[in-house]
Amino acid sequence: MGPMRKDLCPSVSSIEPSRFCGPSWAGRCLEIDSALPIVVIVYDPRFLDHVPSPLHVERPDRLRSIVERLERERLFHGVETPPTATIADLRLAHRESYVDLVRNLGEGFLDPETAVHRDTFDIALLAAGGVLLATRSAVRDGHPTIALVRPPGHHAGPDYGGGFCYLNNVAIAAAEQVAAGRRVAILDYDAHHGNGTRDIFAESPAVLYVSTHEYGIYPGTGPAEDTGTDEGRGFTVNIPFTAGCGDASYAAALDSVIEPILGQFRPDVVLVSLGIDAHYRDPLTSLTLSSPAYVDLVKRSADLAARLCANRFTIALEGGYHLEALSEVIAGVVAGIEGRSIPLALTDVLDDKGRGREAIEATKRAHRDFWNLR
Numbered sequence: 001m002g003p004m005r006k007d008l009c010p011s012v013s014s015i016e017p018s019r020f021c022g023p024s025w026a027g028r029c030l031e032i033d034s035a036l037p038i039v040v041i042v043y044d045p046r047f048l049d050h051v052p053s054p055l056h057v058e059r060p061d062r063l064r065s066i067v068e069r070l071e072r073e074r075l076f077h078g079v080e081t082p083p084t085a086t087i088a089d090l091r092l093a094h095r096e097s098y099v100d101l102v103r104n105l106g107e108g109f110l111d112p113e114t115a116v117h118r119d120t121f122d123i124a125l126l127a128a129g130g131v132l133l134a135t136r137s138a139v140r141d142g143h144p145t146i147a148l149v150r151p152p153g154h155h156a157g158p159d160y161g162g163g164f165c166y167l168n169n170v171a172i173a174a175a176e177q178v179a180a181g182r183r184v185a186i187l188d189y190d191a192h193h194g195n196g197t198r199d200i201f202a203e204s205p206a207v208l209y210v211s212t213h214e215y216g217i218y219p220g221t222g223p224a225e226d227t228g229t230d231e232g233r234g235f236t237v238n239i240p241f242t243a244g245c246g247d248a249s250y251a252a253a254l255d256s257v258i259e260p261i262l263g264q265f266r267p268d269v270v271l272v273s274l275g276i277d278a279h280y281r282d283p284l285t286s287l288t289l290s291s292p293a294y295v296d297l298v299k300r301s302a303d304l305a306a307r308l309c310a311n312r313f314t315i316a317l318e319g320g321y322h323l324e325a326l327s328e329v330i331a332g333v334v335a336g337i338e339g340r341s342i343p344l345a346l347t348d349v350l351d352d353k354g355r356g357r358e359a360i361e362a363t364k365r366a367h368r369d370f371w372n373l374r
């Protein structure tokens with residue numbers, strides 16, 4: 001097991017207190033439950049230097065609001081600084097020609113909303129390094145980790161970028177684990193389909209890629225019938241929700257698709273591509289998850305990892321563009337995994353009937369030859 005929460009006490013820890021949250025941290029010893037793990041946070045203020053264009057929704061304030069909320073809740077502890085990913089790391093998921101293109105572009109665009117500037121490649125390397133570090137740490141020590149990074153990654157494929165993504169942070173970390181002989185499950189809860197991650201691992205039976213997304217919006221991919229290709233058939237699982245799907249639909253997807261398939265796949269490590277843009281307050285999509293349901297979704301995924309692969313569980317930030325929703329869900333997730341709860345304001349339940357039933361049935365039909373699904 002990894003470091004437990006008692007490690008936050010000065011009497012039992014060699015970790016310098018300044019890494020935690022100031023004078024108030026000492027009081028935490030009174031409320032510590034040593035049975036629950038701390039969540040190791042990977043973060044670097046240099047992520048704030050990435051500004052694709054003025055007024056872009058994928059903006060530095062996203063991370064500022066998350067860190068502020070974590071600090072306010074006394075959850076911004078155990079923070080580690082990421083290394084820069086190497087070119088060899090990137091080659092695990094991307095073609096050399098694409099890496100060279102982004103590295104040498106200078107000023108330009110991968111698509112109209114994905115601008116490249118002189119510092120973009122270096123910050124993208126740091127984001128990839130953040131998810132690499134978080135994943136290595138989770139695998140080595142058997143504790144949950146969260147990489148609070150920008151830019152996001154799941155729309156970057158083997159030889160393309162776009163959708164605010166340059167390098168596929170999660171895919172690079174997953175590919176490193178596969179190279180070490182491990183089976184990796186990627187749960188992509190961003191509201192958009194992770195076409196990049198899908199394309200990188202479509203042929204691989206060592207990576208189970210599961211995506212819940214609003215089907216029909218950007219990037220347009222991710223129907224239930226796409227189950228992967230060649231040896232990878234059955235290891236791509238798309239749950240293509242429609243506008244309005246939220247709390248009850250995600251709970252049903254967990255119950256009837258995600259949990260049973262993960263249990264049969266038996267991963268060695270679970271990575272979550274966590275976008276908060278399926279929230280009902282998000283301006284970019286029409287999915288309707290509430291904050292408590294989001295926290296529950298990720299908490300249940302963490303519980304699965306605790307049961308199936310000894311807490312080797314890493315969360316990587318993808319999208320999410322409403323600052324209050326974004327920050328309260330991320331803080332709620334960190335608190336929830338540590339056995340605490342924090343007050344959540346955005347609690348409207350807009351889907352209590354399970355509007356996504358049809359999408360879930362389509363996924364089950366597409367996968368009945370691969371997995372035992374009731």
Ligand SMILES: [Zn+2]
Nearest residue numbers: 190192275319
């Ligand atoms: Zn998204």
